[in-house]
Amino acid sequence: MKKLIYLDNAATTKTSPEVVSAMLPYFTEHYGNPSSVYGFAAANKEVITKQREIIAGVLGAKSNEIYFTAGGTESDNWALTATAEAYAAKGKHIITSKIEHHAILHTCEYLEKRGYEVTYLDVDENGLVDPKAVEAAIRPDTILISVMFANNEIGTIEPIAEIGRIAHEHGVLFHTDAVQAFAHVPINVDECNIDMLSASGHKLNGPKGIGFLYIRKGVKIRSFIHGGAQERKRRAGTENVPGIVGLGKAVELAAASMQERMDYEIELRDYLIDRIEKEIPYCRLNGDRKKRLPNNVNFSFRFIEGESLLIMLDMKGICASSGSACTSGSLDPSHVLLAIGLPHEIAHGSLRMTLDEETTREDVDYVVDNLKEIVAQLRSMSPLYEDFVKKQA
Template identity: 50%
Template sequence: MEMIYVDHAATSPLHPEVLDAMLPYFQTHFGNPSSIHQIGRQARQAIDQARRTIARALRINEQTLIFTSGGTEADNMAILGYSLEHEAKGKHIITSKIEHHAVLHACEELEKRGFEVTYLPVDETGRVKLNDVQEALRDDTILVTLMFGNNEVGTIQPIQEIGALLKEHQAVFHTDAVQACGMVELNLSELSVDMLSISAHKINGPKGIGLLYVRDGLKLKPMLFGGEQERKRRAGTENVAAVVGFAKAMELVVHSISERQSKYQQFARTLIDTWTEEDVHFQVNGHQHERLPHVLNISFPGMNVESLLMNLDLAGIAASSGSACTAGSIEPSHVLVAMFGQDHERIQSSVRFSFGLGNTQEQIERIAVETAKIVKRLGQQEEFIN
């Protein structure tokens, strides 16, 4: 039985061209980029070229990019690095209740160090209200960190409007764009953000590599200490093969955004139309229009998400709840709790289907039919029990 993977928001398969680009840097061009001999210089040239490629895709100066070990480190570097460097200006930070844990836990760490954090609510579509941001701003606010597109429900935040709101304020603006990169155009020459995080493994690149864009002139306190890599901003020998793979992945996704947007929107329509025709009771979670095209979060009322995911897996479909699995039980999604409230039925019955490389229309049609069968069967079992 073919296993169909629709959990690309968790991680994505490596693109074959990315693997081909990386392979020489494991054996042939294996040098340390800090070495001055030819082998070292070959590695340095590869990193420099990769940085130029990514900067060109994001339409920014290559010197504004810091390579990290992934999105988590990039988020931590932005939040901790900026706040600790500039705490003399104030110790107040604004974020939202639906951020990735890389952001939320970094903020919690700052609270332990004497900072105050405002966690903004979201509406039932998962969006922050611009007025709430404005009302939360204080004279001592130094950082606003709000994700571009949510990894669980796909809702896109009004990033440009929030950035414009902060233009006359001392607070800098960071956005976690890990899930948005490759799905929407990120033109950083026009986007009103000061820092932005990206991770390669969400765009068919390798795991263990990410980056933080930092607006030119913005100073961060280093989180790692050692060598002078990344212009003294992030110590440690560079992961050359991963950097090269990251650049190749970025090059591939930016040239196919429109095509993939159309494809994934069609996938979502296929699922929704099929379930409607099959008379399956379901609800779409997240904003109906301001959303990432590859993420579809669905609540099937009356279903237990753990049973639903297990049955999907047995049917050869790899989907997700979009939340962490701890000790064999699925914890309530903090995103859905923020959207609907702690005891809302949707929290226990929501599944995330996220599309990506390798998915076909035929696969999506199979998912639609199999999911309908499973939901109906589980519903009948529940009726029998009751």
């Protein structure tokens, strides 16, 4: 097997062995439906409650404020559509940013077709939302503000606490898509003034197909999936017990090692950034240099195509991406990179590398050494680069 260096942890993470071990009994031994009344099955209801408590403890929330979903996309959809329906009598105006995940942006488009009005806030060159712009956009009919905790492509961490404070001062609900941030950086829902928060298991070494939506007590949000009385009558469907157990275990492990992991990833991240900036000319670091996720590195390389770069890296056993995995089939440049002001031709030459605690300095050196050669090779075939060099001569 060829060498494999996985640097696409923002797309998904490896399910940890401890998580798999915790899940396995709930497929073959403790397989009862938690809604059944007999003891064998009802015991699983207690198991689910325990996982809620673990997650709530990490967020500084109450266990009955955690609602399990199929993942971050469902949680985002639920937060926006159900809130829009529940608060339509007050107004039909929503505020979000131009760099949100498509789970938010496409849901906003869906709501616009149904009579809601959405304000899409600009961001600065580092991808930061200005809290003053949030406040200026609030109207009497504003019912929801949704700004992501950290961007999935460029890693920028937003001023969430301040945005949440502004929302509450104006009596507006505040939701944050924390899929990339939860259990990677500390989050306290009270300190950050968060009313609703979306998260997903497979971004933190948990299983795919499971996530949750935190809903602050008192928020008048409606059901998203209709049917049975599961999740306190707010999200119907037989609970994914193995997935919930896996999510709880992943959160428990991530919380226990969070600070140590952050310190390690930040040191390695900055080493990777430093080597690229020093050794590869005509590149640009995307996202805020300091206010960014510990494991995120995103660069644009002038005069090359990101797709060619990814293919050649893959031939060297290096897994990375050009942006969100959810838009990997699109030929259009990243909406995030365009929103921070990059022209199309530079946005097309972008590379996102996301580390984890298993990434080593040797891995990073191998990546940079190969990246230098590949970028040079691709530029040698670029007429644009040839013209640029002639003009510099």
